[in-house]
Amino acid sequence: MGELSGYRGDALKFLKDAGASIGDVVELRTGWGTVSGTLVPRYLYGDGEHVVLKLKSGYNVGLSLSGVKDARVVSKGEKPSFAPLPPPKSAGGLPKVLILGTGGTIASRVDYRTGAVRPASTAAELHALVPELSGIARVQPEVVFEVFSENMAPAHWAKLARRAARGADEGFDGVVITHGTDTLGYTAAALSFALAGAPIPVILVGSQRSSDRPSSDAPLNLVAAVTVAATAHFSGVYVAMHLNESDDKVAFHRGTRVRKDHTSRRDAFESIGVPLAAVFGRDGLEFVAEGLPPRGGKFRPRPKFDPRVALLKFYPSMPAGAVRGASRLGARALVIEGTGLGHVSKEVAGELGRFVKAGGLAFMASQCIRGRVDLSVYDTGRDLLHAGVVPLGDMLPETALAKAMWVLGTGASGKRAKEMMAADVAGETTARTFPG
Ligand code: ASP
Secondary structure: OOOOOOOOHHHHHHHHHHOOOOOOEEEEEEOOEEEEEEEOOOOOOOOOOEEEEEOOOOOEEEEEHHHEEEEEEEEOOOOOOOOOOOOOOOOOOOOEEEEEEOOOHHHOEEEOOOOEEEOOOOHHHHHHHOOOHHHHOEEEEEEOOOOOHHHOOHHHHHHHHHHHHHHHHOOOOEEEEEOOOOOHHHHHHHHHHHOOOOOOEEEEEOOOOOOOOOOOOHHHHHHHHHHHHHHOOEOEEEEEEEOOOOOOOEEEEEOOOEEEOOOOOOOOEEEOOOOOOEEEEOOEEEEEOOOOOEOOOOOOOOOOOOOOEEEEEOOOOOOOHHHHHHHHOOOOEEEEEEEOOOEOOHHHHHHHHHHHHOOOEEEEEEOOOOOOOOOOOOHHHHHHHHOOOEEOOOOOHHHHHHHHHHHHHOOOOHHHHHHHHHOOOOOOOOOOOOOO
């Protein structure tokens, strides 16, 4: 954090002239009296006309410079900092778990003195915040990168997949990946393909509230993720997040069938079209679905992704140019989120036909979320089939995007790529839709 983090324009100049820095107690004289409080950082997109103080009462006030006569630094504050406790020592003989940190809310915390949220804590700090972990496993925390998950790209997935695969070779009993929740479902799907057949569990875990808030879901999610990574009898890629609004159960979702379906609730994630893989409660695993792959076995990771795939959501009045645009940007494959059973307008269907004729691959998923694509019911669907668009059954559109990038990353193209997309690799398509 800079000395005057987030301030710009006139406000920055005003504070510089007054010799003030973040954390100082500052007194502002206005036409209607003086206000004093701790100078708080501004958020990234704040304007250049306001100064924000945290009052003694704990409230933040923003004062427009137009009403401020001058500023005086009453006392210099310490620069906000967070000193994590050294991670607790784990007992020997416990299973070994690799914790890979990637950023996101689970690795963020609020600085209560200034009120700012900072994505600053490392996986090691997180471990220090949840000391119970040391009673569950010998954990080895590592920061792979620090990004909010909206900034994740296939290159990040590849790096994570390589590190997790190496973790299996190094003898870890499980891998836990801390991750922002926004694109957790995409990364889980990507890793499900790159690590298909992995001999150990790989658990992605996020949180909706940062780890130092009383209502945080981070500690329980993390305890559940590490316990399952360390001790579960099954392998594979899963997402661990709160099961419901109470803070006592964590759901494990299959990596290819999970979505973030709520912006803010702690139980924001849902398994779509399949039962949960497992449920963790106060006394450990309370439920484990049948048929999960056992631990062990030979495994060859395939951690390559070709990002030249676009995911297009069809909408009424979508111009055919949207397909041409994606193609001009270099897309080799398109995943279309069609309406209902998998439909698009005549115009877009015609353009998809041309895209396929020119050598592109077009796949159809549904924006309905539940149910499956069926292109044989209506004329529109039949026309799409005729044009070479490949229906993807009940595969989630986000999963289809990650899979198409992975399929092309394996070097497959044409007929082979279509066959790979249609065949089930990691539970991404089911023969029968689970009612729920
Ligand atoms: N935007 C954040 C992210 O996905 C939100 C979160 O971590 O939950 O990284």
